[in-house]
Amino acid sequence: MKKIIYIIFIVSFISTSCSDDFTEIASENDVTTDSFYNNADDFNAAVIAAYAKLQGQVGIYFELNEWRSDNLDLLAPTAGTQDRFNINKFQETSANELIRNAWANFYNGIFRANSVTDNIGSVDFDETLKKQYEAEARFIRALTYFNIVRLWGDAPIVLNVLSVEESLQAGRRPASEVYEAIEEDLQFAAINLPSSYPADDFGRATSGAAKALLGKVYLTQNRFSEAVTTLNEIVGQYSLLDDISDVFDTENKNNNEIIFSIRFNKDIQGEGHGLWFAVSDLSISPFTTKLVNAYSVSDERKDLIEFQPVGNLFVPGKFFDTESDFRNFGNDYILLRQADILLMLAEALNEQSYQSSGNAFDYLNDVRQRANLPLLTSAELPNQTSFRDAVLNERFLEFPFEGHRWFDLLRTNTADTEINSGIGVSIQDYQLLYPVPQVEIEKINNTSIFYQNEGY
Numbered sequence: 542m543k544k545i546i547y548i549i550f551i552v553s554f555i556s557t558s559c560s561d562d563f564t565e566i567a568s569e570n571d572v573t574t575d576s577f578y579n580n581a582d583d584f585n586a587a588v589i590a591a592y593a594k595l596q597g598q599v600g601i602y603f604e605l606n607e608w609r610s611d612n613l614d615l616l617a618p619t620a621g622t623q624d625r626f627n628i629n630k631f632q633e634t635s636a637n638e639l640i641r642n643a644w645a646n647f648y649n650g651i652f653r654a655n656s657v658t659d660n661i662g663s664v665d666f667d668e669t670l671k672k673q674y675e676a677e678a679r680f681i682r683a684l685t686y687f688n689i690v691r692l693w694g695d696a697p698i699v700l701n702v703l704s705v706e707e708s709l710q711a712g713r714r715p716a717s718e719v720y721e722a723i724e725e726d727l728q729f730a731a732i733n734l735p736s737s738y739p740a741d742d743f744g745r746a747t748s749g750a751a752k753a754l755l756g757k758v759y760l761t762q763n764r765f766s767e768a769v770t771t772l773n774e775i776v777g778q779y780s781l782l783d784d785i786s787d788v789f790d791t792e793n794k795n796n797n798e799i800i801f802s803i804r805f806n807k808d809i810q811g812e813g814h815g816l817w818f819a820v821s822d823l824s825i826s827p828f829t830t831k832l833v834n835a836y837s838v839s840d841e842r843k844d845l846i847e848f849q850p851v852g853n854l855f856v857p858g859k860f861f862d863t864e865s866d867f868r869n870f871g872n873d874y875i876l877l878r879q880a881d882i883l884l885m886l887a888e889a890l891n892e893q894s895y896q897s898s899g900n901a902f903d904y905l906n907d908v909r910q911r912a913n914l915p916l917l918t919s920a921e922l923p924n925q926t927s928f929r930d931a932v933l934n935e936r937f938l939e940f941p942f943e944g945h946r947w948f949d950l951l952r953t954n955t956a957d958t959e960i961n962s963g964i965g966v967s968i969q970d971y972q973l974l975y976p977v978p979q980v981e982i983e984k985i986n987n988t989s990i991f992y993q994n995e996g997y
Contacts, residue, residue, distance in 0.1 A: 581666040584674045587657045591681045592745070594650040595803045598688075599814070599874045601643045602944035604628060605692060605975065610946035611963025614829045631960075631968050635979035635997050643692070644978050647685050648699065654682035655702050676733035680746040680754070683726035684876075687758060690719040691948055694974045694994060698722050712990025713977075720762060727755040736778070743795050744873075749775045750801035753877045760885050761952050768889040772882055775800075779879040781911050785842055788878065791862045791871055800877035805870075807862070813869030816851060817860040818942060823848055828857075828941075831963045835938060841913045842938055859942060880908050880939050888932045895925035908935055929953070971996030 577583055607613050608629045618626035624640075627633040633640060657678035661671055682700075689696045695713040700722065703711060730751035738745050756772035759765075782788050782798050794802075807813035820826060826833075828846060836843035848855035852864065862870040883904040890901035897919035905928075906916040922928045936949050950956040957968050976997035985991035 578660040578664055580664065581670055581674075584657060584661055584664070584666075584671075587653070588674050588677050591650065591653040591657065591678055592804070594646070594653055595681065595684075596805065596814075597646055598643075598650070598685075599803055599817075601646065601688070602874070603817070603942075604639045605643055606944045606947040607942055610950065611829055611959050612832050612941050612946050613827045614964045615827060629964070631966055631972050633976065635976035635982070635993065637976070637978075640975050641978035641980060644689075644981060647689050648697075650685050651682055651699055652702065654678040654685070655700065658682075658700075659702050672733040673735065676730040676751070677746050679726035680730040680734065680751055683723045683730065683751075683758075684754060686719055686723050686726075687754070687761075690716050690723070691761070691951060692975050693977060695719070697991075709985060710990070712985070712987070713992065720758065723758055724755065727751050727758065731755060740795070744802065744804040746801060749778050750877060753800050753882055756882070756885060756889075757877075760889055761948070763892070765889040765892045769886060769893065772886050772889070775882065776886070779882065781879050781883070781907060783911070785911060786844065786858065788875070789845070789859050789861075789872070791873075794873055798879045799873075799875055800879065800882070802873040802875040802877075804873050807865035807867065807869050807871030810867045813865060813867060813871050816854060816856045816862075816870055817872065819851070819854040819856045820848065821854055823855055829963045832937075832941060835934075837914065839913050840938065841911075846941055857942065875943060880911075881945070883907050884932055884936055884939065888929070891925055891928045891932065895928060897923075901928065905932060905935060908939060912938070969996065 578587070604625060605628065608615065608625055613629065615622065615626045615629045624633070624637045627637060628639060655678075658675055661675050664671075686696070686698075694716045696716070696719050697711040698714045698719055699708075699711055730746065731748050734746055734748040734751055736748050738747070752771050752775050756768045759768035759771060779800055780797050782796060787793050788796060788798050790796075794804075805812060805814055818827070826848070832846065836846075845859040846857050849858050849861045851861065856862075860872050862872050864870060887901045887904040890896070890899075890904075896902075902917065902919075902922075909916060917931060922931050933949060933953055933955065936945060940946065940949075947956075950959050951973055956973060961967050971994065974994045977991075977993055979993075982988065982991055982993060
């Protein structure tokens with residue numbers, strides 16, 4: 542994806558945009574006029590701008606997913622970390638700025654996707670390319686709504702650019718309806734996205750990415766048969782790398798384990814990022830004792846959570862990189878990869894019916910074998926419950942800091958137990974969802990359609 546196109550679009554975008562707030566979506570309406578959307582290049586620029594919004598969401602995965610999980614523990618708040626501490630300790634309120642910013646960021650990203658889908662039908666260019674651009678926008682919209690519904694539950698479903706008046710009437714809809722919208726977008730994307738792109742366009746969503754995400758959507762809803770069917774459609778398209786550290790090597794970004802990632806480029810000013818989870822003192826690691834002690838001596842994934850020096854700081858091996866001339870870093874943030882597919886399939890197959898041998902064991906053991914761990918058999922996992930626990934534990938070891946853990950705990954109804962054993966906090970059922978930002982409730986000012994989550 543070419544940087545110059547992105548810059549041109551953002552210049553146009555900034556001229557009409559000063560806020561990401563949900564109820565201010567329509568203030569950016571000028572971007573959607575026919576004066577901008579005239580040809581394929583214009584829509585390509587708009588799609589790239591939608592991808593660009595994902596870059597700012599990596600911090601949301603860290604703050605609202607990882608700090609919420611048993612991977613990380615903030616012992617005491619420091620200057621600027623009170624909101625993070627409150628999230629980590631389940632003490633957040635509807636005034637939490639991290640939660641407010643996440644809500645606003647997500648809905649601004651949805652606006653960018655909607656500006657593509659609203660306008661693409663009225664411009665004449667290659668039909669296959671039009672469907673691809675629409676499918677990319679709908680994939681991004683589906684990914685964003687999937688995060689929203691898992692974090693907040695019921696949510697406004699905004700599938701078109703809204704006027705100010707319309708946005709003030711956009712109430713929260715049941716989570717089941719949000720999932721329906723997600724599925725429709727991903728089903729369209731799976732049909733209309735290509736299976737691959739030329740090297741210059743690496744990072745754009747593929748049909749495999751749409752199917753992988755759709756499989757996760759089904760799994761999250763306990764629709765195990767549909768999850769298995771969908772995920773099986775991409776078995777064989779991707780593969781586990783022999784050495785897991787190669788998956789995260791910044792010199793090996795276009796590798797066959799990665800299905801979809803949020804892209805960064807440290808060699809372009811403004812397209813890199815700072816170090817992720819860096820510390821200046823190894824004695825103040827935020828990683829829980831539970832996580833650090835979970836790895837056996839032979840587990841090759843242990844190195845990925847051990848700190849390596851980068852200048853005067855230390856960064857976990859999973860996110861190691863060298864600084865560019867622009868003094869930033871270029872790790873991509875991987876959202877979907879082959880190990881996730883295999884473990885989701887193992888989980889879904891087991892939930893359908895425990896089998897003492899077969900594909901579920903094979904998929905689980907593929908991941909373990911790559912990590913240099915012994916294979917598991919029905920002697921160690923004699924029933925559905927023990928197999929379920931083994932898959933959850935394997936995900937704990939495989940995906941720290943990749944934004945999965947909190948969602949895994951929600952999906953498997955294990956949040957209270959695992960959080961308590963990780964950071965010593967007992968949580969209540971209502972805390973499985975975040976509070977809706979109070980500022981958004983006040984803007985709508987109609988609690989019959991835009992209400993707070995129970996308990997907040």
